[in-house]
Amino acid sequence: MSAVPAAPRAASAEAAAGPEFGLLLVPPRARTGWRVVPARVVAMCAVELQKLRHDRTELYTRAVQPALWLLIFGETFTRLKAIPTGGIPYLDFLAPGIIAQSAMFIAIFYGIMIIWERDAGVLTKLLVTPTPRAALVTGKAFAAGVKAVVQAAVVVVLAALLGVGMTANPLRLAGVAVAVILGSAFFSCLSMTIAGIVLTRDRLMGIGQAITMPLFFGSNALYPVDLMPGWLQAVSRANPLSYQVDALRGLLIGTPSHLALDFGVLALATVVGITAASGLLGRLAR
Amino acid sequence: MNDRVAVECRALTYTFEHGRKKAGTRAVDGIDLTVRAGEVFGLLGPNGAGKTTTIRAITTLLPTARGMVAVFGHDCNTDRSAVRRLLGYVPQQLSADAGLTGRENVELFARVYDVARAERSERVAQALAAVDLTEAADRMVGTYSGGMVRRLELAQALVSAPRLLVLDEPTIGLDPIARAGVWDRVDAVRRATGMTVLVTTHYMDEADRHCDRVALMDRGRIRALGTPAELKARVTAEDPALAAPTLDDVFRHFSGRTLTDAKEGDFGDVRRTRRTASRVG
Ligand SMILES: Nc1ncnc2c1ncn2[C@@H]1O[C@H](COP(=O)(O)OP(=O)(O)OP(=O)(O)O)[C@@H](O)[C@H]1O
Numbered sequence: 153m154s155a156v157p158a159a160p161r162a163a164s165a166e167a168a169a170g171p172e173f174g175l176l177l178v179p180p181r182a183r184t185g186w187r188v189v190p191a192r193v194v195a196m197c198a199v200e201l202q203k204l205r206h207d208r209t210e211l212y213t214r215a216v217q218p219a220l221w222l223l224i225f226g227e228t229f230t231r232l233k234a235i236p237t238g239g240i241p242y243l244d245f246l247a248p249g250i251i252a253q254s255a256m257f258i259a260i261f262y263g264i265m266i267i268w269e270r271d272a273g274v275l276t277k278l279l280v281t282p283t284p285r286a287a288l289v290t291g292k293a294f295a296a297g298v299k300a301v302v303q304a305a306v307v308v309v310l311a312a313l314l315g316v317g318m319t320a321n322p323l324r325l326a327g328v329a330v331a332v333i334l335g336s337a338f339f340s341c342l343s344m345t346i347a348g349i350v351l352t353r354d355r356l357m358g359i360g361q362a363i364t365m366p367l368f369f370g371s372n373a374l375y376p377v378d379l380m381p382g383w384l385q386a387v388s389r390a391n392p393l394s395y396q397v398d399a400l401r402g403l404l405i406g407t408p409s410h411l412a413l414d415f416g417v418l419a420l421a422t423v424v425g426i427t428a429a430s431g432l433l434g435r436l437a438r
Numbered sequence: 439m440n441d442r443v444a445v446e447c448r449a450l451t452y453t454f455e456h457g458r459k460k461a462g463t464r465a466v467d468g469i470d471l472t473v474r475a476g477e478v479f480g481l482l483g484p485n486g487a488g489k490t491t492t493i494r495a496i497t498t499l500l501p502t503a504r505g506m507v508a509v510f511g512h513d514c515n516t517d518r519s520a521v522r523r524l525l526g527y528v529p530q531q532l533s534a535d536a537g538l539t540g541r542e543n544v545e546l547f548a549r550v551y552d553v554a555r556a557e558r559s560e561r562v563a564q565a566l567a568a569v570d571l572t573e574a575a576d577r578m579v580g581t582y583s584g585g586m587v588r589r590l591e592l593a594q595a596l597v598s599a600p601r602l603l604v605l606d607e608p609t610i611g612l613d614p615i616a617r618a619g620v621w622d623r624v625d626a627v628r629r630a631t632g633m634t635v636l637v638t639t640h641y642m643d644e645a646d647r648h649c650d651r652v653a654l655m656d657r658g659r660i661r662a663l664g665t666p667a668e669l670k671a672r673v674t675a676e677d678p679a680l681a682a683p684t685l686d687d688v689f690r691h692f693s694g695r696t697l698t699d700a701k702e703g704d705f706g707d708v709r710r711t712r713r714t715a716s717r718v719g
């Protein structure tokens with residue numbers, strides 16, 4: 153019973169049950185250095201796209217809220233002309249803000265998802281693979297970005313149907329995608345960071361609800377910064393969502409914007425978020 | 439250390455801290471263990487014995503402050519990524535992603551182990567074939583039975599050609615047919631690849647049938663270690679009244695209580711077991 157093969161690898165070759173096990177005897181060659189993180193990011197994004205393909209209901213149900221914002225809030229305030237938007241219809245002004253908002257809502261959900269994956273053992277198993285924590289978090293962050301881009305495309309189509317005049321320039325649209333990905337990456341890291349602190353789904357759901365609305369209202373998504381009281385302007389300036397909206401508005405509608413600053417802030421926020429979330433990820437596994 | 443030793447634990451100790459005021463739970467209490475390369479080694483014990491905690495130390499999930507753990511000579515605390523490359527791990531809970539197909543679940547693990555694109559689909563297909571899931575591969579995992587999920591997890595672990603397969607209660611909550619199905623695949627893979635298998639279970643009959651050597655664990659300590667035959671012989675020698683002991687008798691002899699007495703697990707244990715059971719059912 154306890155006959156231990158002296159050299160398991162060598163003994164295995166002849167014992168192999170036909171050729172169909174062949175590859176399972178050879179460990180894959182490990183990627184090293186800088187190649188690891190991009191490879192993991194691709195792996196996580198692939199999973200996200202596969203999931204979207206299997207179940208599109210979330211894509212549609214998540215389109216309901218932005219549609220309501222655009223239809224009711226947007227149309228009404230366009231008629232009221234209560235908010236000075238620098239000559240463009242309020243609906244046009246609002247559309248980029250709603251795209252950013254719907255992307256943020258998706259991203260904030262990622263912290264909840266990572267706790268769910270922890271409870272289900274999926275995360276535990278990934279943590280035992282040769283995937284550095286930072287690569288895992290980056291992968292999740294960009295997966296959130298991929299999902300948000302698909303969602304953003306739905307909202308863009310909706311806005312176009314409502315007659316919002318948007319760019320068709322492919323370069324600018326690519327810029328829009330990048331802004332959506334960076335913003336979602338940051339917000340998903342924010343939520344994974346909080347997940348690493350509070351550790352349970354219930355607490356995170358509460359906190360997620362508590363922060364998304366202030367982030368949304370404390371940004372330039374609904375109204376220009378100049379209209380805000382001083383303290384709210386300060387909040388808005390510290391809020392990455394504002395920079396994302398500014399970039400989206402500039403790229404999609406063509407309003408004056410500060411693209412270099414916007415992308416700089418978003419990229420920096422993403423790096424900080426990834427660092428914080430990967431530092432706390434280990435707590436979830438314990 | 440050499441290639442003949444797959445896992446080595448020396449004075450491994452782990453205590454779960456419950457904040458500053460309360461005393462911690464010493465889940466693993468100074469265990470010494472050597473798993474030889476190529477064997478099927480069973481870690482046996484009742485709920486709360488510390489099996490999962492030991493496994494989590496070996497799989498680099500728990501940093502251990504006291505004692506030493508190494509896999510094929512790589513320290514599990516300091517040389518984690520080397521250890522992870524050698525491991526295939528199936529955790530106690532069912533852990534496949536229900537929102538993907540079986541094939542996609544295995545593909546993810548091929549990707550995170552850096553399987554080259556050129557051979558990815560072939561390797562994934564082989565892993566699925568090895569666990570007899572070729573036909574169900576493109577179905578959503580949400581529609582799998584518990585036994586199929588367990589075999590799928592085995593495929594996920596096998597796709598990277600690990601040298602050490604770590605299975606934490608692979609048959610918990612499965613019916614006898616599904617249990618046999620899982621063990622059949624483990625045995626076949628072991629025969630075909632010669633990999634080392636470290637398995638925990640509290641089913642003594644399975645351990646008796648499938649393990650080369652077993653360690654009996656209770657309350658964080660290893661009470662006895664050897665081949666099932668050796669342990670039985672020791673019991674008969676020490677207690678002639680037991681002429682043909684089962685592993686259950688062996689456990690009672692060395693731990694001073696029966697497995698059923700020992701199943702007094704605290705709330706957490708019950709909850710975890712139930713969660714596993716409900717995910718299986
Ligand atoms: N995350 C945790 N926090 C606190 N205590 C824990 C934790 N995980 C396990 N324990 C405790 O450590 C002890 C050993 O648990 P462990 O899960 O290792 O047992 P086990 O042998 O795997 O049992 P089971 O058959 O229930 O899986 C138990 O008393 C358990 O309550």
Ligand SMILES: [Mg+2]
Nearest residue numbers: 489490530607
């Ligand atoms: Mg356990």
